[in-house]
Amino acid sequence: xxxxxxxxxxxxxxxxxxxxxxxxxxxxxxxxxxxxxxxxxxxxxxxxxxxxxxxxxxxxxxxxxxxxxxxxxxxxxxxxxxxxxxxxxxxxxxxxxxxxxxxxxxxxxxxxxxxxxxxxxxxxxxxxxxxxxxxxxxxxxxxxxxxxxxxxxxxxxxxxxxxxxxxxxxxxxxxxxxxxxxxxxxxxxxxxxxxxxxxxxxxxxxxxxxxxxxxxxxxxxxxxxxxxxxxxxxxxxxxxxxxxxxxxxxxxxxxxxxxxxxxxxxxxxxxxxxxxxxxxxxxxx
Numbered sequence: 001x002x003x004x005x006x007x008x009x010x011x012x013x014x015x016x017x018x019x020x021x022x023x024x025x026x027x028x029x030x031x032x033x034x035x036x037x038x039x040x041x042x043x044x045x046x047x048x049x050x051x052x053x054x055x056x057x058x059x060x061x062x063x064x065x066x067x068x069x070x071x072x073x074x075x076x077x078x079x080x081x082x083x084x085x086x087x088x089x090x091x092x093x094x095x096x097x098x099x100x101x102x103x104x105x106x107x108x109x110x111x112x113x114x115x116x117x118x119x120x121x122x123x124x125x126x127x128x129x130x131x132x133x134x135x136x137x138x139x140x141x142x143x144x145x146x147x148x149x150x151x152x153x154x155x156x157x158x159x160x161x162x163x164x165x166x167x168x169x170x171x172x173x174x175x176x177x178x179x180x181x182x183x184x185x186x187x188x189x190x191x192x193x194x195x196x197x198x199x200x201x202x203x204x205x206x207x208x209x210x211x212x213x214x215x216x217x218x219x220x221x222x223x224x225x226x227x228x229x230x231x232x233x234x235x236x237x238x239x240x241x242x243x244x245x246x247x248x249x250x251x252x253x254x255x256x257x258x259x260x261x262x263x264x265x266x267x268x269x270x271x272x273x274x275x276x277x278x279x280x281x282x283x284x285x
Contacts, residue, residue: 042207049226114162152181
């Protein structure tokens with residue numbers, strides 16, 4: 001059986017304004033896949049290219065090479081009309097819950113937009129909205145309120161509800177908990193897991209934090225400088241990483257014990273010093 005999402009030799013270049021000859025390639029032949037109902041965690045530092053992969057899947061960044069196949073359809077170069085049809089099965093949750101919701105719209109308006117765009121009537125939309133709010137653990141009267149009346153964690157729950165409105169097969173989650181405090185992060189991650197178990201939705205979960213990725217992912221791909229340097233099960237990659245860069249990411253996660261934290265910083269510094277140029281090449285794509 002074919003995977004739900006297959007990324008094959010994906011390349012993305014950003015131009016300098018001087019033509020194709022001066023374009024800088026930021027993704028160098030990325031290949032990965034996601035099965036139905038699976039979470040693939042994509043982890044790397046800022047500038048590694050992980051968000052660019054998510055944007056390419058969503059059609060927000062153009063691919064300069066390779067292909068992206070979603071649910072059996074090649075989607076790398078769809079036009080706007082084709083993308084709108086695809087939206088029913090492919091949705092996104094972005095990083096900032098404060099800017100991802102229109103402050104002038106009630107939550108009912110926010111959640112009804114994708115439904116009405118796909119042809120639902122107002123009565124049907126109200127029924128779906130009540131169910132969505134229940135799914136993400138918000139009271140039914142939330143529909144009449146404005147985004148500013150909610151906390152960051154609650155706003156992210158609303159963003160998740162919006163992504164779920166059309167019952168998609170895949171949601172691209174781009175740093176969806178990085179702006180939240182640790183306690184709220186855990187609650188939102190647990191909500192995503194619960195929703196996946198209930199609906200069978202798949203996630204491409206993008207994060208800079210290996211500890212967060214470990215909590216939610218089935219498999220993990222580690223990205224560095226536009227290359228995948230390590231892939232494997234979440235347990236293997238986050239507990240017994242093979243690549244020096246993955247070990248550095250693991251040691252970058254903070255711990256409460258100051259003595260242990262100091263030791264982790266020292267170990268990371270030693271690994272960084274030993275990191276040779278050859279270690280930066282693709283190890284396991």
